[in-house]
Amino acid sequence: MAFKSEEDAKAYWKENVSLMVKLMVVWFVVSFGCGILLVDVLNNIQLGGYKLGFWFAQQGAIYTFVALIFYYSRKMGALDRKYGVHEE
C-alpha cells in the first residue's frame, strides 16, 4: 500500500467509513423512515396527486438511491486522490 504513514492509512479508512455512515443514514431515512415508519404522517401532505409518504415508498426512495451511489462514487474518488491511493 502506498500510504505515506500509518496515520494516513487510519485517517483514510476513518473518512471512508464516516462518509459511508452518513449516506447510509440518508438511505435509511428515505426508505424505512419516510416510506414506512413515518408514512402516515407524511401522507397528510400532497405532492400533486401523490400522498407524500406513498410517493417516497414507490418513487422518491428509488430516485434518492440512484443519487446516493453516484455521490458516494464521486466522493470516494476525491478521497482516493487526497491520500494518493487512486488507481492509475
Add this chain to the structure above:
Amino acid sequence: MDLQTLTYIVVGFTFALYMGIAVWARAGSTKEFYVAGGGIHPVANGMATGADWMSAASFIGMAGLIAFMGYGGSVFLMGWTGGFVVLAMLLAPYLRKYGKFTVPEFIGDRFYSRGARIVAVICLIICSVTYVIGQMKGIGVAFSRFLEVSYDTGLLVGMFIVFFYAVLGGMKGITYTQIAQYCVLILAYTIPAIFISLNLTGNPLPQLGFGSTLVGTDVYLLDRLDQVVTELGFAEYTTQVRLSTTNMFAYTMSLMIGTAGLPHVIIRFFTVPKVKDARSSAGWALVFIAILYTTAPAVAGMARLNLMSTIEPAPGQHLAYDERPQWFKNWETTGLLKFEDKNGDGRIQYTADTATNEMVKVDRDIMVLANPEIAQLPNWVIALVAAGGLAAALSTAAGLLLAISSAISHDLLKGVIMPDISEKQELMASRIAMAVAIAGAGYLGFNPPDFAAGTVALAFGLAASSIFPALMMGIFSKRINKEGAIWGMIGGITVTLLYVFQHKGIMFIPGTSFLGGMDANWFLGIEPNAFGVIGALVNFGVANLVSRLTAEPPEEVQELVEHIRVPMGVTEAHDH
C-alpha cells in the same frame, strides 16, 4: 399482419441477435469465461447487471403483485433497488479490489478455510438453483402464451438459446447478450406504459402521470383509484399495509440485504477494470433498473384502475357478461381469469366479499401481459411485450447459470478436488459445468418440484442470512475468524430455514410443521418471506461471539483485509 406472425417475427429477430452476439463474443480463456476478461465498461456492465437482475418476476410478476397489494407492494420496490446502495457501499468495490473470480473464493481466502468455502458454495448453489427454476418456468409460460407452442417446446427452445451463448461465451457472451436483452426488455416495458399513461392522464411519463389528474376531469388518478376500490370493499390502495409496519420493515430489509448478497449480482462487479468502476457501475446498474422500477408502480395502479372500470364503468352499473371484451375471453381460456354468475343476473359483480364476488379468479401475473390488450394498443406492442418477457427470463437464467457453473468448476473442482488442472482443462470443465447446469435447470423446469413456489423466498432469505453477513464482516472486521464465520453462516441459515419450514412444512411438505400449534408469523408478526433479516442478525451475533472466544485470524489474513480496503495496486481478476 396478424398478431401471431408479428410475434414470431419480433421474437425471432431478438433470438437471431442473441445468437449473433454469442458467435462474436466467444471466450478464449478462463478469465474471459468467468469475468468477461475484466475489461467491461462500467456503463455497459451496469446495463448488463440490470438485465441480469430483472427477471421474469420483475417483468411479469411485480406490477401484478403491486396492483393488488397497493402501498404494501412498496416492499418490493424499495427492497429490490435499495439493495444496490448496500452493494455499492459495503461490498462491490472491496470485492473487486480483491480481484478473484467467485464469491466462495473470497470467503475461503478471507476465512482461511476450505470448510468456509464449501459452506459458501452450498449456500450459493441453493439460492441460485431455487431462483433459476422460476426463470425456466417463466420461459416456458411466455412461449406457450404468445407463440402458442406447448410449455415443453418453449422451454426446449429457451434452453437451446441459453446453451448456445452461455457455453460458448461464458461471462463474455452473457454480458454482451444481456446488454441487448436490456434494450429489448426496457422498450417492451415502457412503451405500453407510456401509451396507457397518455390514455388515462394525458401525460406521457408514467412516473408523472400516476400523480396527475384523469383526462377531462380534475380528479387525481390515485384519488379515483382509492375511491373505486374502497367502494367495492377493498382496502384503500395508497394506505394498504402489508400485515404490519414491523413486517414491512423486515420484508424490505430482507430483500435489500438479500439483493446485496446474491452471488450472480456480485460477480458482475468482477468484470469491470477498476475499483472506481465497480462503484460507478453499481450506480449505472441502478439507473437502468430504476427506469423499470419507477414505471412498475404506475403500471400497477393504472392496470388496477382499468380493470375495475372495465368491469364497473360507473358505481352500481355492472358490465354484462355477454358484452365482455376480447381480452377477457382470451384470459378466460387460459384459466387465469374466472367468472361465476353467483346471483344469476348475467352481469359481473367484482367485490371484496367472497360470498358475492363473481370474479372468482384474477391471476396477478396477467396484469402486465394483458395490460396492452386492455388498453387496446396496436399488435406490434403486444409482440414486443412477448419478446421483453423472454429477454428478462433468459438474461437472468444465464447469469444464475454462470454463478452455479463457476462455483462448480472453479471452487469445487479447481479449488478443492483437482487443484492441478491446467487453464485449458478448467475452461473445458467450466463449459461442461455450464452445460450440466442448463440441463439440470431444464429438468427442474419440466418437472417443477411441488415446493418451487415456496423457495423463491428462500433464495433471498439464504443470501441475506448467510452470504451477506459473511462478506460484510470479512471486509469491515479484522477480528472475525474462521470459526466465527462458519458458525455464523450455519446459525443464520438454520434459523431462517426453521422459521420457513415451521410455516410451510419441512422441505415444504405440507403438514410436517414440527412445532405444530404455533400461530402464523408468531415472531413479531413477521412473515417467513421477510425473515432473512432476523437470520442475518443471528449470523452477526453468533460470528462475533464465537470469534471473541477463539484465536485471532493470522497476520496475513489481517493484511489481506488492509489490502482490499484501498483501491491502489488493483489486481486484475485472476487466478492465483
